[in-house]
Amino acid sequence: MHEMSIAVGLMEQVFDVAEKNNLKEIEEIEIEAGFLRQIVPEVMQQAFLAVRQDTIARNATLKIIEVAPLSECNICKKQFQPSLNDFLCPTCRKADVKVLKGDEIILKSIQGKESK
């Protein structure tokens, strides 16, 4: 369900970038989705189909790159891969971490045709 909110936020960014770069038609949008954000690619694609309608992105494709999670223990500084339900440091056995990767949802790039 949160995919729709994310798709709406994504399109705001996309239109902003398109305007600044004088793009009249968008062909491809590339996003990075951290594993911990639990974005379901199929649902995200459906949400994208809904938000791209009647816009300069109406024929665009959405490429989703999943980013694996990585966290760092705030106590011993060990880096490890957490799972969705387990952020315990393998050394300290405490879940007191900084998430280095996996929480992001980033607009990476836009491919489009420029206005003449």
Place this chain on the structure above:
Amino acid sequence: MKVTIAKRILKDNDAIAEKNREIFKNADLLAVNFISSPGSGKTTLLEKTISALLPEQKTTVIVGDLQTTRDADRLESNALDVVQINTGMSCHLYANQVTESLSGLNVNEADYLFIENVGNMVCPGEFDLGENIKVVLLSIPEGDDKVAKYPTVFRAADIVLLTKVDLLGVLNFDIDHVVSDIRKLNSKVEIVHVSSLNGEGMSQWVSWLKSKRQESVGKKAKFIADV
């Protein structure tokens, strides 16, 4: 033409949230975002909490719901003022909705702003509203598997209130299992058992809130999207 960007998708919301946080700081207000599923007891807890803080400390409230003003009507008697936001089909509040509500609230006279988010365990955790702390409620009737099912919101919580604990003897709910699931996500989070019905845990929760009033005004709440 390919344009490389690398920007956070929700950055527009985050920028508005940052401005909200500045307004709260200038008003010397603690902004608290209450997140839970529908029916966990948010409104009742808010009613009791607002009363418990009186007469020394005053609270102003923003309530988010898809429809109706029922929650606002319930909170009106003790709160300084209440704004109800009907989100229609949106399952969470946005930072700009909070900004728009502020004109109807006397933030300078209040000590706390309670934001009762739309009942939902997923989306509200992703949208910064400008709050200083996040309170997550989990009620006993919801079942002891909910932390494992919705881990993200618990990871970002400052405190987890296990609500309706008066039902612990009636329903099959393994509280140790829930606490262990929470601790796997967040070793530091405060966990308090409360019952709005019989008052259990209320003084512990209210004392915690008052201590946060002292130390967290102006601070940014933990967000999952800070990478």
